[in-house]
Amino acid sequence: MVLYTYDPGHYPPPQSRNIRFRKMTREQFEQWLDTVDSNHDGYxxxxxxxxxxxxxxxxxxxxxxxxxxxxxxxxxxxxIDPGLERKKLIDYAEKRWHIIVTN
Incomplete structure (x- = not known):
């Protein structure tokens, strides 16, 4: 079954989806990771x-x-422990998620 118009039970067509996400520098991503830790335990x-x-x-x-x-x-x-694992997460985000842009 092919849907040509928007049906409430299905996703809208891909061209109408907002697939843009936020890009940031490496330093901004590191600061953002500080806010990710909701219980402030460092992990x-x-x-x-x-x-x-x-x-x-x-x-x-x-x-x-x-x-x-x-x-x-x-x-x-x-x-993710602070230190080496956190650096690996930043490198992974840069390589796989394409979040980090270099200026």
Whole structure:
């Protein structure tokens, strides 16, 4: 079944979706990561990252947060630790999410 007009039970056609998201510099992204930590313990959990990606307007935020945790959480404690894992998350966001732009 092909839908040519907007049906409330289905997504609108791709050309009408707003798929633009916020781009920022590396420094701005690092500052944004400080605000992601909602319980202020210094670590970023997958739920915190998932909620934060929603504010940026990225699509597939649940999958993206899961994938980022798999790639960046090297000691497998289910959080992004400050330091090396956080740097890996920033590099991952630059490479995979295309959020970070260089001036």
């Amino acid at each position: 970023i959990s997958r739920n915190e990252l998932n909620a934060a990606l929603a504010t940026l307007g990225l699509r597939f935020k649940t999958w993206k947060s899961w994938r980022a945790m798999k790639r960046c959480d090297k000691n497998h404690n289910h959080v």
